[in-house]
Amino acid sequence: MNDDKNNYALLSSPLRAGGLIVLGGGESGVGAAILGKQKGYNVFLSDGGSLKESYKQELLANNIEFEEGGHTEEKILSADEIVKSPGIPEKNELVKKIRAKGIPVISEIELAYRFKGDSKIVAITGSNGKSTTTSLIYHICKVAGLDAALVGNIGYSFAKQVAEDPKPLYVAEISSFQLDDIKEFRPDVSVLLNITEDHLDRYEYKFENYINSKFKIIENQTEDDYFIYNLDDEVITKKLETLTLHINQLPFSMKQEVKKGAYIKADQMMLKIQEERVSMSIYDFALKGIHNQHNTMAAGIAASTLGIRKEKIREAVKTFESLEHRMEYVATVRGVDFINDSKATNVNSTWYALESLKKPAVLILGGVDKGNDYSFIEDLVKDRVKAIVCMGLDNKKIHAAFKDVVKTIVDTQSAHDAVTTAFNLASKGEAVLLSPACASFDLFKNYEERGKKFKEAVKEL
Structure with missing residues (x-):
């Protein structure tokens, strides 16, 4: 316990100017902080949200100063160099201030x-x-x-x-x-x-x-x-x-x-x-x-x-064995194959998934749309998809795109409901394909969680 106390004392010590600031405390940010510390930089990590407990422990173990739940702008804007998480866009207000000051910004790689x-x-x-x-x-x-x-x-x-x-x-x-x-x-x-x-x-x-x-x-x-x-x-x-x-x-x-x-x-x-x-x-x-x-x-x-x-x-x-969440075969339930392609977060990925399918499918689509043009997959959907199950909070664009292409389009708002609905719509010898063409943040933390929830729901059938 004494070591932890000492580390927390370090974190609450007065902030020093300059050094290497790491913006974002995910996998890449924590990795950058650890490498920077090892190479002798004065490192400070700042995350506007909350850090995973495992990442906090890594930072503490390496005596790296950090903050979460907000940014100390004075500290960040006095940096010699900044490592920016790939998840932080240029339109972020703090990033705009960093650019205006001319502070060098690099990526973790x-x-x-x-x-x-x-x-x-x-x-x-x-x-x-x-x-x-x-x-x-x-x-x-x-x-x-x-x-x-x-x-x-x-x-x-x-x-x-x-x-x-x-x-x-x-x-x-x-x-x-x-x-x-x-x-x-x-x-x-x-x-x-x-x-x-x-x-x-x-x-x-x-x-x-x-x-x-x-x-x-x-x-x-x-x-x-x-x-x-x-x-x-x-x-x-x-x-x-x-x-x-x-x-x-x-x-x-x-x-x-x-x-x-x-x-x-x-x-x-x-x-x-x-x-x-x-x-x-x-x-x-x-x-x-x-x-x-x-x-x-x-x-x-x-x-x-x-x-x-x-x-x-x-x-x-x-x-070679294919990856989890990328055209991953999950199970066959009463003659219906279930395929987890949760990593398909854009229309092009869904095109590839449909192109490689050799049997009729019920397609689970939806999530956070990134400016999708669904006409790109229209021909494949017409040829291979018998029904669409939407899994997202806003499915209007999917309905508009496919209303004249697929007879059955159903809305759901959870992996469990999507899987149950798709299973009821599928027949023996067909497939249920989760290939959403969208990001997952409306209902899930990330595409991995979406894929895991899909697989759990399949196992419950």
């Missing part, structure tokens, strides 16, 4: 990069498929016996990993929000999967701003580095036409053969990067669906740039 030493980074971004592709690359690395860490937007702080358990290789999922505040961050291998309209509320509703944000992943790369990208994505290829790059470019495609990179022809994936060539039947891929053929090609190329042998790539691609 920039701080991690600063202290990663000689370690290599494979960084993956894109509007959809980031988590799956990042996890697949990490799985290939583990199968090949490489000492790697899985970090970034996927759940474990890059900065905390560098502080507590540094590795020679980091496989990092990177969001546009994390890229917005990089300065020198430079991955050895960058992967850009696709770009579709998402998070436009954070980018002044200008698609070009979001595109530019995604492309920041390559802005510091040199001729020693690799850039893996989707040649079938028109947004990416149009942007590339405007750029002069001095990076090793490795495209992947399902529409054309490439000299270097990867392509699929006659149901065979061909990888050509180093001396070694890899060919593999798409029917051996653990991940199913056209979008996952893109993800698997990207992962295979990344593995080849790391010198991983083709036998190991083949083995890993065959043995």
Whole structure:
């Protein structure tokens, strides 16, 4: 108990000016604070909301000053440098004041990069498929016996990993929000999967701003580095036409053969990067669906740039298990399959989910709309969806979009009601697909909680 008292005394001591301020006390913020403290910075963490108890304990254990439930502006505006949580938008009033004062603002991945030493980074971004592709690359690395860490937007702080358990290789999922505040961050291998309209509320509703944000992943790369990208994505290829790059470019495609990179022809994936060539039947891929053929090609190329042998790539691609909340099979109840795709927080993700379904479905949609254009999935809904169950507080937009496409649209406001309603609407040999196309904050803390509640409700049937 004495140690705790001493730590609380430290927290209530007079605030010192300057130093490194960390704004936001989530996974990335706490990780940044721990790394900053370890490297000798005078660190102070400030969160406008409440901190998780586990994060508080980590801060206390590391003797890091913090506050929650509000910000001490005088302290923050006297900082030498600020690490801003990716969740805090530029329109935030405190951020505006920080920018007006000209205080340098960086992201947690920039701080991690600063202290990663000689370690290599494979960084993956894109509007959809980031988590799956990042996890697949990490799985290939583990199968090949490489000492790697899985970090970034996927759940474990890059900065905390560098502080507590540094590795020679980091496989990092990177969001546009994390890229917005990089300065020198430079991955050895960058992967850009696709770009579709998402998070436009954070980018002044200008698609070009979001595109530019995604492309920041390559802005510091040199001729020693690799850039893996989707040649079938028109947004990416149009942007590339405007750029002069001095990076090793490795495209992947399902529409054309490439000299270097990867392509699929006659149901065979061909990888050509180093001396070694890899060919593999798409029917051996653990991940199913056209979008996952893109993800698997990207992962295979990344593995080849790391010198991983083709036998190991083949083995890993065959043995990979898909992620929780991403097209996750939950159970079959009286002939009805239940699939949890709670991670689908935009329309494009739901398009991918419907595209990979091979049976009629009852689709559970809804949540916090991020400016969705549902016409994008209209044809697939018409072709594969027999009923829609809305799970959200405001479902007017969904009703308006699909009233002439689907006969049955039902409103619910909990996972339990949504699952029960969907089960009653589905017939044997069909599926119930949770792929909401929306954020989850109206009824849940995050998409993970939404997915867990869905699975609990299925088990109660």
